[in-house]
Amino acid sequence: MIKNIFSGIQAYFGAFSLISKLKLWKYFVIPMLISFITAILIGVSAYALSDNIGFYVSKIWVWNWGKETFTTICNIIGGLLIILIGLILFKHIIMALSAPFMSPVSEKIEHHLVGQLHTHRKTSFLAQLLRGIRINIRNLGLELVLTVPILLLGFIPIIGIFSTVLLVLVQAYYAGFGNMDYTLERHFKYHESIQFVKNNRGLAIGNGIIFLLFLLIPVIGVILVLPLSVTAASVKTIEALKLNDK
Numbered sequence: 001m002i003k004n005i006f007s008g009i010q011a012y013f014g015a016f017s018l019i020s021k022l023k024l025w026k027y028f029v030i031p032m033l034i035s036f037i038t039a040i041l042i043g044v045s046a047y048a049l050s051d052n053i054g055f056y057v058s059k060i061w062v063w064n065w066g067k068e069t070f071t072t073i074c075n076i077i078g079g080l081l082i083i084l085i086g087l088i089l090f091k092h093i094i095m096a097l098s099a100p101f102m103s104p105v106s107e108k109i110e111h112h113l114v115g116q117l118h119t120h121r122k123t124s125f126l127a128q129l130l131r132g133i134r135i136n137i138r139n140l141g142l143e144l145v146l147t148v149p150i151l152l153l154g155f156i157p158i159i160g161i162f163s164t165v166l167l168v169l170v171q172a173y174y175a176g177f178g179n180m181d182y183t184l185e186r187h188f189k190y191h192e193s194i195q196f197v198k199n200n201r202g203l204a205i206g207n208g209i210i211f212l213l214f215l216l217i218p219v220i221g222v223i224l225v226l227p228l229s230v231t232a233a234s235v236k237t238i239e240a241l242k243l244n245d246k
Contacts, residue, residue, distance in 0.1 A: 001202035008206020011232035042086035095178035099132025172208030179233035
């Protein structure tokens with residue numbers, strides 16, 4: 001799996017040139033707009049709600065001494081919690097809504113790499129959107145179920161270090177999952193795609209790690225994250241499909 005993780009990461013190095021070569025930038029205009037607007041809404045929500053969360057949590061501190069300091073800490077933690085939840089929601093929202101625009105990108109990349117397309121399923125704009133929503137709702141639910149206990153483990157000394165790594169891996173896996181499915185939806189049904197990603201979880205994690213790192217780059221990161229991550233995921237997914245057919 002380690003080899004596949006590095007393979008998923010390596011695919012990003014040729015993503016920009018491949019997009020330019022195949023003239024794919026026009027397909028990313030709406031997804032990039034969706035990413036930008038979603039990021040702004042999440043940022044504003046985090047700023048507006050952090051004080052409210054901090055205010056209610058700080059009520060558990062019944063003493064007068066240290067009240068102001070405790071409230072400030074609660075405000076910071078509240079903001080970080082909202083940002084974390086926001087990042088989880090961000091990637092699933094943009095990947096779900098961008099599905100109909102990303103599928104043609106993946107298809108053109110597959111045609112470039114393979115030549116004649118050997119797809120088993122033909123899907124419409126609406127079908128791609130509905131599948132994107134279904135996949136990402138499913139992944140969002142599972143991700144939240146895994147994230148909550150991992151966050152709780154983070155409060156335990158020493159173990160907390162490992163929980164951070166585990167949290168990143170979970171986040172990365174589901175980010176890469178969504179990016180890979182833009183290719184898989186032409187080849188597999190819903191449950192078959194889930195199994196394929198499980199069998200190639202290293203590729204999903206590798207793709208998702210860079211996806212998450214892009215989100216740390218102000219403005220430019222949220223704009224470019226989909227074009228580069230989807231292109232990188234498409235290349236590696238197509239390679240995995242070719243190996244799977246042998």
